[in-house]
Every structure is written in C-alpha cells, then in structure tokens.
Amino acid sequence: MILIKSFWILLQILIGYNLVFPILLSIFYKIRNRRSDLKNKVASRGEADYAIIVTAYEQTQQLPDVINSLLKLNYDNYLIYVVADKCDISGLYFDSDKVILLRPEQTLASNTRSHFYAINHFKRPHERLAIIDSDNLTDSGFLVHLNQWFDAGYQAVQGLRAAKNIDTTYACLDAARDIYYHYYDGKMLFGAGSSATLSGSGMAFTTSLYVKCLGHLDITGAGFDKVLQNAILQHDLRIAFAENAIVYDEKTTGTDQLVNQRARWINTWFKYFSLGFGLVFSGIKRASWNQFLFGLVLLRPPLFIFLIISLLFFAANLLISIPVALIWLAGLMVFVSGFFIALLNSPTDKKIFDSLKSIPSFMFYQVLSLIKAKRANQISVATKHSYHQNDKA
Numbered sequence: 600m601i602l603i604k605s606f607w608i609l610l611q612i613l614i615g616y617n618l619v620f621p622i623l624l625s626i627f628y629k630i631r632n633r634r635s636d637l638k639n640k641v642a643s644r645g646e647a648d649y650a651i652i653v654t655a656y657e658q659t660q661q662l663p664d665v666i667n668s669l670l671k672l673n674y675d676n677y678l679i680y681v682v683a684d685k686c687d688i689s690g691l692y693f694d695s696d697k698v699i700l701l702r703p704e705q706t707l708a709s710n711t712r713s714h715f716y717a718i719n720h721f722k723r724p725h726e727r728l729a730i731i732d733s734d735n736l737t738d739s740g741f742l743v744h745l746n747q748w749f750d751a752g753y754q755a756v757q758g759l760r761a762a763k764n765i766d767t768t769y770a771c772l773d774a775a776r777d778i779y780y781h782y783y784d785g786k787m788l789f790g791a792g793s794s795a796t797l798s799g800s801g802m803a804f805t806t807s808l809y810v811k812c813l814g815h816l817d818i819t820g821a822g823f824d825k826v827l828q829n830a831i832l833q834h835d836l837r838i839a840f841a842e843n844a845i846v847y848d849e850k851t852t853g854t855d856q857l858v859n860q861r862a863r864w865i866n867t868w869f870k871y872f873s874l875g876f877g878l879v880f881s882g883i884k885r886a887s888w889n890q891f892l893f894g895l896v897l898l899r900p901p902l903f904i905f906l907i908i909s910l911l912f913f914a915a916n917l918l919i920s921i922p923v924a925l926i927w928l929a930g931l932m933v934f935v936s937g938f939f940i941a942l943l944n945s946p947t948d949k950k951i952f953d954s955l956k957s958i959p960s961f962m963f964y965q966v967l968s969l970i971k972a973k974r975a976n977q978i979s980v981a982t983k984h985s986y987h988q989n990d991k992a
Contacts, residue, residue, distance in 0.1 A: 611912055614912065615927065615930050617900070617905045618909060618930040618933055619934070620895070621934070621937040624787040624788060625783075625940070627791035628790040631790065646674060646675060647726045647727050647746060647749060648676050648724075648725045649674075649676065649677040649678075649725060649727050649728065649729055649803070650677070650678055650717065650718075650725035650729070651669055651679045651680065651728070651729045652713070652714055652728055653666070653679060653733060654684065654710055654713040654732065655681065655682065655683050655686055655733035656685060656686070656708065657686060658686070659690075661733055661734050661849075662681065662683075662691060663693075665734070665735060666681065668735075668736040669737055670697065672737065672741060672742055673743055674741075674742040678699060680701060680720065680721070681693075681700045682714075684703055684706060684713055685707075686702065688700060701716060710823045711813055711816070711817070711818045712819075718806070724806075725806055727805055728804060730801075730803070731846065732799070735763075735800055735849075737801075737846050738844070738845040738846070738847075740843065740844070740845075741801075741844050741845065741846065742844075744758070744841050744843040745758065745841055745844045749803075749805070753839040754805045755794075755803075755836065755837075755838040756838065756839045756840075756841050757796070757798060757802045757838055759801070759840075759844065759845050760777060760781070760845075760847075761777075761846070762774035762777065762850050763848055763849050763850065764849060764852070765948055765950050767853070768957050769850075769851055769857055769961065769964075770852050771948075771950050771953070772954050772958065773850040774850050775947075775951050778941055778942055778945045778951070779941045781945070782940075782941035783941060785840040786840055786842060789837070789840040792889065793837070793896075794828070794836075794839075794889055794893050795839065795840035796893075796896060797825075797838065799823075801844070801845075822870060825871040825874065826871065826874075829877075829897075832889065832890055832893050833878075835887050835889060854964050858967050858968045863972075864901070865904075865972040868900070869972065874894075874897055875894040875895065876898070879891055879895060879898070881894070901965075903962045904969070906934070906962070907962070907966070909927065910931070
C-alpha cells in the first residue's frame with residue numbers, strides 16, 4: 600500500500616511540475632539577468648556565405664512566393680537551393696542566378712535527404728546554411744539578424760517562426776501555441792543559459808556542424824530537428840535564439856490538416872523524448888546547465904497531453920484529497936497565467952486572443968491525433984495546406 604501511494608505521489612509530481620516549469624524558466628531568465636548574449640560579441644566581419652535550402656515535397660504552389668521573399672533579403676552573399684522532391688517542376692522558373700532548382704531523380708521523402716542532396720550540389724563551399732520550408736516567407740533582415748549570433752561565436756541559431764495566416768480559428772490557435780513555445784522554449788530557455796529548441800525551419804547552422812551532426816545518419820519521417828538538436832547538445836554547444844530573424848509560417852487551417860500534422864508531431868515526441876534522459880544525465884555528470892535544462896524540456900509531454908492528465912488528477916483528488924486537489928488547481932492557474940504572459944509579452948493579434956475560447960475543440964482534435972500518431976508517417980509525409988471557409992474565426 601505504501602509503495603502504491605508513493606508511486607501515485609511521484610506520478611503526480613512528474614506531471615505537475617510541467618505546469619509550473621514555464622514560470623521557473625522565467626525566474627531562471629531573470630536571475631541570469633542577461634537579456635542578450637550579444638553584449639560581448641565580436642565585431643561583424645561582413646557577409647558570410649549562406650546556402651538557403653528550401654525543401655518541397657509534392658507541392659510547389661507556394662514556391663514562387665517563397666523564392667521571391669528570399670530574393671528580397673537585405674543581403675547579397677547567398678544562393679538558394681530548391682529541392683523539389685517528387686514534384687512537377689515543369690511550370691517552375693526563377694529568373695535569378697541566385698536560385699538553383701534541383702529535382703532528385705528518385706523520391707527522397709526525407710528532410711535530411713533533401714538537405715544533403717542540396718549540400719552535395721552546392722555551387723561553392725558555403726560557410727553557413729539556413730533551412731526554409733516551402734510555405735515560409737522571410738523577413739528582409741533574416742540573414743542579417745542570424746549573422747549577429749554567428750559573429751558572437753554560435754554555430755547554431757533558431758529564428759522566430761511567426762504566423763503567416765490567422766484567418767481561421769485553428770490557424771489562430773496554432774499561432775497561439777507557437778507563440779507560447781517560442782517564448783518559453785526559445786527566448787526564456789536560451790536566456791536562462793541553455794539552448795533554444797529547433798523548430799524545423801527558420802534555423803541556420805555552420806555547414807560543418809550540420810554535416811558533423813547528421814552526415815552519418817539517414818533520418819526518415821518527422822523529427823530530424825529533434826535528432827539534430829540532441830546531437831548539437833551532446834557537444835555541449837548552445838543553440839542561440841534570434842527573435843528578430845523572422846520567418847512567416849503557414850498555420851493549420853482545417854481539422855483534417857490539424858489532425859494529420861499533430862499526429863506526426865506526437866509520433867515524433869514518443870520516438871525521441873527519451874533523448875532527454877541522456878542529456879539530463881550528461882548535464883549532471885559534466886555539470887552542464889545547458890544540457891541538464893534542455894534535457895528536462897525534451898522530456899516534457901506535448902502541451903495537450905499533460906494538461907489533460909493534470910485535469911484528470913485534479914478531478915481524482917476531489918474524491919481522494921481536497922488539499923491536493925487545491926494544489927492541482929493552483930498549478931493549473933499558474934500554467935494559465937504563464938500562457939497569457941507569453942501572449943502578452945509577444946506581438947499577439949486580437950484574433951488570437953478571441954480564438955482561445957475554442958481551445959477545448961482544438962484539444963479534442965489533438966486527442967484524435969494521438970490515436971493516429973502510431974501510423975502518422977504512413978498517413979502523410981508533409982503537411983498539405985488548404986483552407987476551410989467554415990472554420991473562419
């Protein structure tokens with residue numbers, strides 16, 4: 600009986616700490632009292648040479664807009680490599696010698712395979728590479744802001760992915776989720792002395808680091824960014840967060856799209872979350888705050904999972920122990936406060952605040968995603984974007 604009770608308490612602690620972890624991160628951020636790691640940066644040494652890799656799978660409709668956006672960067676020293684995997688490129692034409700259109704003869708169906716296909720076709724030995732999705736638009740200062748962090752000595756930098764579209768309820772909720780994660784897993788986590796988590800695009804690396812981390816691996820399915828960030832942290836390098844290096848990302852707009860995308864993401868978490876244990880133990884062994892704190896973040900379940908479990912524990916304790924139920928209620932209130940702190944301290948459109956009333960529906964579809972997670976990579980390889988007029992916010 601004592602063993603069961605101890606397990607019950609431990610289980611609640613392991614779930615419950617996720618509710619207060621964002622606020623703890625904010626405290627670590629304040630204690631460190633360094634709003635920017637650029638204070639002691641070296642002087643800029645000019646325009647480093649970038650390869651911008653744009654990966655497309657099956658869909659090319661948005662590529663012209665993506666490339667036009669990249670060609671408007673306030674930067675000169677870069678080339679754009681478009682890897683059109685399993686795409687019809689007969690209608691694609693880019694009137695710029697900065698754009699290299701690549702069409703693999705055989706289907707790659709993998710982000711990293713596409714990246715290395717581009718690397719193997721580099722026109723010159725680029726010092727750095729940036730990764731952009733086929734639905735991203737870039738702010739004109741994207742590379743300039745990345746450079747600041749590279750010049751400060753970092754070898755990996757994650758930019759900020761802002762919402763390109765918030766014209767439906769689900770797009771707004773998707774954007775709210777991104778704001779929350781960018782604030783805590785980007786700004787706060789990096790500012791607290793650890794590393795920003797990678798987001799799959801809008802990120803850049805020295806070419807040598809990227810090749811060293813992934814060149815010996817063949818990663819299929821979603822989640823290459825999880826493998827990459829783990830490899831970087833294993834070297835105890837920090838991933839900088841460049842909140843001014845902005846890419847605009849297409850948000851999910853309809854329920855089918857939401858379920859398939861989240862199923863892949865949930866599948867990815869279950870596949871790779873155990874990497875966090877290695878980083879936590881390594882952080883303790885090496886006395887590395889960077890590895891330890893980042894490892895804790897990797898072990899955290901997806902947002903909707905630990906929120907649903909927390910609500911179930913709260914309900915169970917209403918029958919078992921009212922004092923413990925009150926602790927759970929306090930924890931949930933802390934989490935909600937932390938969520939709004941992230942939104943209020945970020946440029947958040949009023950439409951996003953208005954959409955929050957639909958969070959229960961949003962969570963319901965994520966539960967459906969959980970059911971489909973095991974088969975996620977067989978269902979779809981990439982997100983197919985479409986718009987559902989009946990979901991207008």
